[in-house]
Amino acid sequence: MRYIFAFFVILINVFSCDISPARENKDLMRANYYYNHLAFYEAIPYFEKMASEENTAETYTRLADCYRLTNNLHKAADWYAKAVAMKDCKDPVLLCYGHVLMQLTQYDEAEKQLKLYQEKNKKDKRVANMISGCESAKTMMQKIPPGIVTFMDFNTNGSEFAPTIWKGKLVFASDTEINLKKKTDKWTGNSYYNLYYVPSDAAGHCGGDYHTVATGNDLNIKYHDGPCTFSADGTQMYFTRNRYSNNFFGKNSIANSDSVVLLEIMIASEYDTARKCFKKITSFEYNSKDYSVAHPAVSPNGKVLVFSSTMPKGYGGTDLYLCRKVKDNWSKPQNAGSMINTEGEEVFPYWGDDSTLFFSSDGHEGLGGLDIYKTRWDEKSNTFSVPENIGIPVNSSYDDISLALYPDGRSSYFSSNRPAQKGGDNIYFFRKELLYLQLNVIDSLTQRPLAGTHISLDGAIIKKDATTDNNGLLFTRLYPELPYNVRISTDEYITKQLEINATSSKETDTIFKTVKLTRPPEPDHNTIAQIQPEPVVIKNKNVMDSPGIKTFVIGEVYEVGHFYYEYDKYSLTEAHKIFLDTLLTQLKRHPTMRIEIRAHTDCRGGDAYNELLSKNRALTVVNFLIDHGVSRKRLEYIGLGYSDPTIKCPICEQCTEEQHYLNRLLEFKVLEL
Secondary structure (H helix, E strand, O other), rough: OHHHHHHOOOHHHHHOOOHHHHHOHHHHHHHHHHHOOOHHHHHHHHHHHHHHHOOOOOHHHHHHHHHOOOOOOOHHHHHHHHOOOOOOOOHHHHHHHHHHHHHOOOOOHHHHHHHHHHHHOOOOOHHHHHHHHHHHHHHHHHOOOOOEEEEEEOOOOOEEEEEEOOOOEEEEEEEOOOOOOOOOOOOOEEEEEEEEEEEEOOOOEEEOOOOOOOOOOOOOOOOOOOEEEEOOOOOOOOEEEEEEEEEEEEEOOOOOOOOOOOOEEEEEEEEEEEEEEEEEEEEEOOOOOOOOEEEEEEOOOOEEEEEOOOOOOOOOOEEEEEEEEOOOOOOOOOOOOOOOOOOOOOOEEOOOOOOEEEEEEOOOOOOOOOOEEEEEEEOOOOOOOOOOOOOOOOOOOOOOOEEOOOOOEEEEEEEEEOOOOOOOEEEEEEEEEEEEEEEEEEOOOOOOEEOOOEEEEEEEOOOEEEEEEOOOEEEEEEEOOOEEEEEOOOOOOOOOOEEEEOOOOOOOEEEEEEEEEEOOOHHHHHHHOOOOOOOOOEOOOOOEEEOOOOOOOOEEEEEEEEOOOOOOOOOOOOOHHHHHHHHHHHHOOOOOOOEEEEEEEOOOOHHHHHHHHHHHHHHHHOOOHHHHHOOOHHHEEEEOOOOOOEEOOOHHHHHHHHHHHHEEEEEEEEOOO
């Protein structure tokens, strides 16, 4: 993709040093010729030879430029480092070096180089944004991404970029030769770009053979075609092409006075479905022989066209410009303004809807290379909101461009030159996925929530340590599409481990897990006699744990089996209802028996609160029995709070959880038979 915008960003007279003609040998002449004609791939071996023979900042800088502009950032950084170490190195090289270091995520060193440049260029707003970006990028890169990025299988070792969706197909630009006689671009060493498509389904799956977008000699020229955009009805295609002349001897690229090949916008219209071609291709009325016009983006309603251009009197580099539809023509381009445009490069605009504009920039605060930003356009005031960096995983420290939203609003395609399975620029598919984990940790015996339990989440990309809250819960975001090893541990319980796969088919989903921890079997951890300083006294109880019991005694108190309440709760669980079914059986066998339901609490909490809690517990049981056919006249209830515990705790804080549990029991007293 670099030809598309890199002639905007090279700025030979700004970013690089001029090489003096002191040694105009053949290698130097070749190196400078290729460099000045943007044939960076061709220039590298000659600059490599020059760098081995002489130590000059000029040679080091131009060799670094060549590697930077052919996307070999590590070698570019090495040669920039040598250049900035030389006394005669010019200031702009520091800016280039800092930019490359940001792309390599070496943010601390990048900030150092950028501040050295800023000291001598205090009015440069772009470098201030880059310095701010060095700080914010470190935080942004550590965030959990809001979705999954998938590398598309159709990518090659060439460059595929600038995806867009048209008639159920994914259209993109590529320098891969598919039955086309394309010339070689000496900038990259690859073929010139052409527009292709692959089939695409509703889930974003793409594949199969490459197909040219349309037939016809006017579309598949020997030079660069692409990227492109389509009208909402799919009958028009706006695309970028490098300017060329069509004469008797053939078609040739046209360069300006600085030897830079210019770009222009072409409009293909009247698509013929049967013949798979556009009947008419015309030139955009605001193309120029003096500057480039590229990267068209038409709003869904067809009323606004935004594009990139190097036209004079902009903010620097490339700016975005806006035209409105007036009848059948486009209005004169207007600069999109300082909210969008910077001293850097603003390229590859895309309309998400009629007022949401996405674009790429290296002039706003970002992660390193070109990042994708989102802004809102107000049609009435013709102004844009402050651009928002859309963040990872779509953005990276490398160049990320050409967002294309999928119709479901949840997904998008984009292109990036980040390291991947294939070289060059590649196309990716992004799917939103916000995934959460709710972990509930409880005691396996009492079902009591275990507050303060340590949770260790160990994933391939992110590791996290946390503790459960007062309700034994942990709620946290997960890095999607990753397996996690989860370790749950707390004092006096056996540590547990489990594996969680953070996958989901939903845009927002929560994984619920309940983990029951068990105490070890050692006696010193389980005996009730451990309370100190006084021995624990356990009351003798009559336990009604079988429906076969035949006799009761008036005035006697009986436990309802092993019915114990959860801490600070009065609701009934399924386990509780099993014991209450036994009580129902006895009440049916003794139809004249009247009873008093008696509920208790543990020692935690104030007396008034515990009395109310125990009353609610007893009343819940009474209501259950009434709902199952027992007459209200046969039932009384009382809440005893902690006034008559099974296990007396001289010091409440020293009671074990099992002892608290045994105090939260349910009883009944026989009033009449």
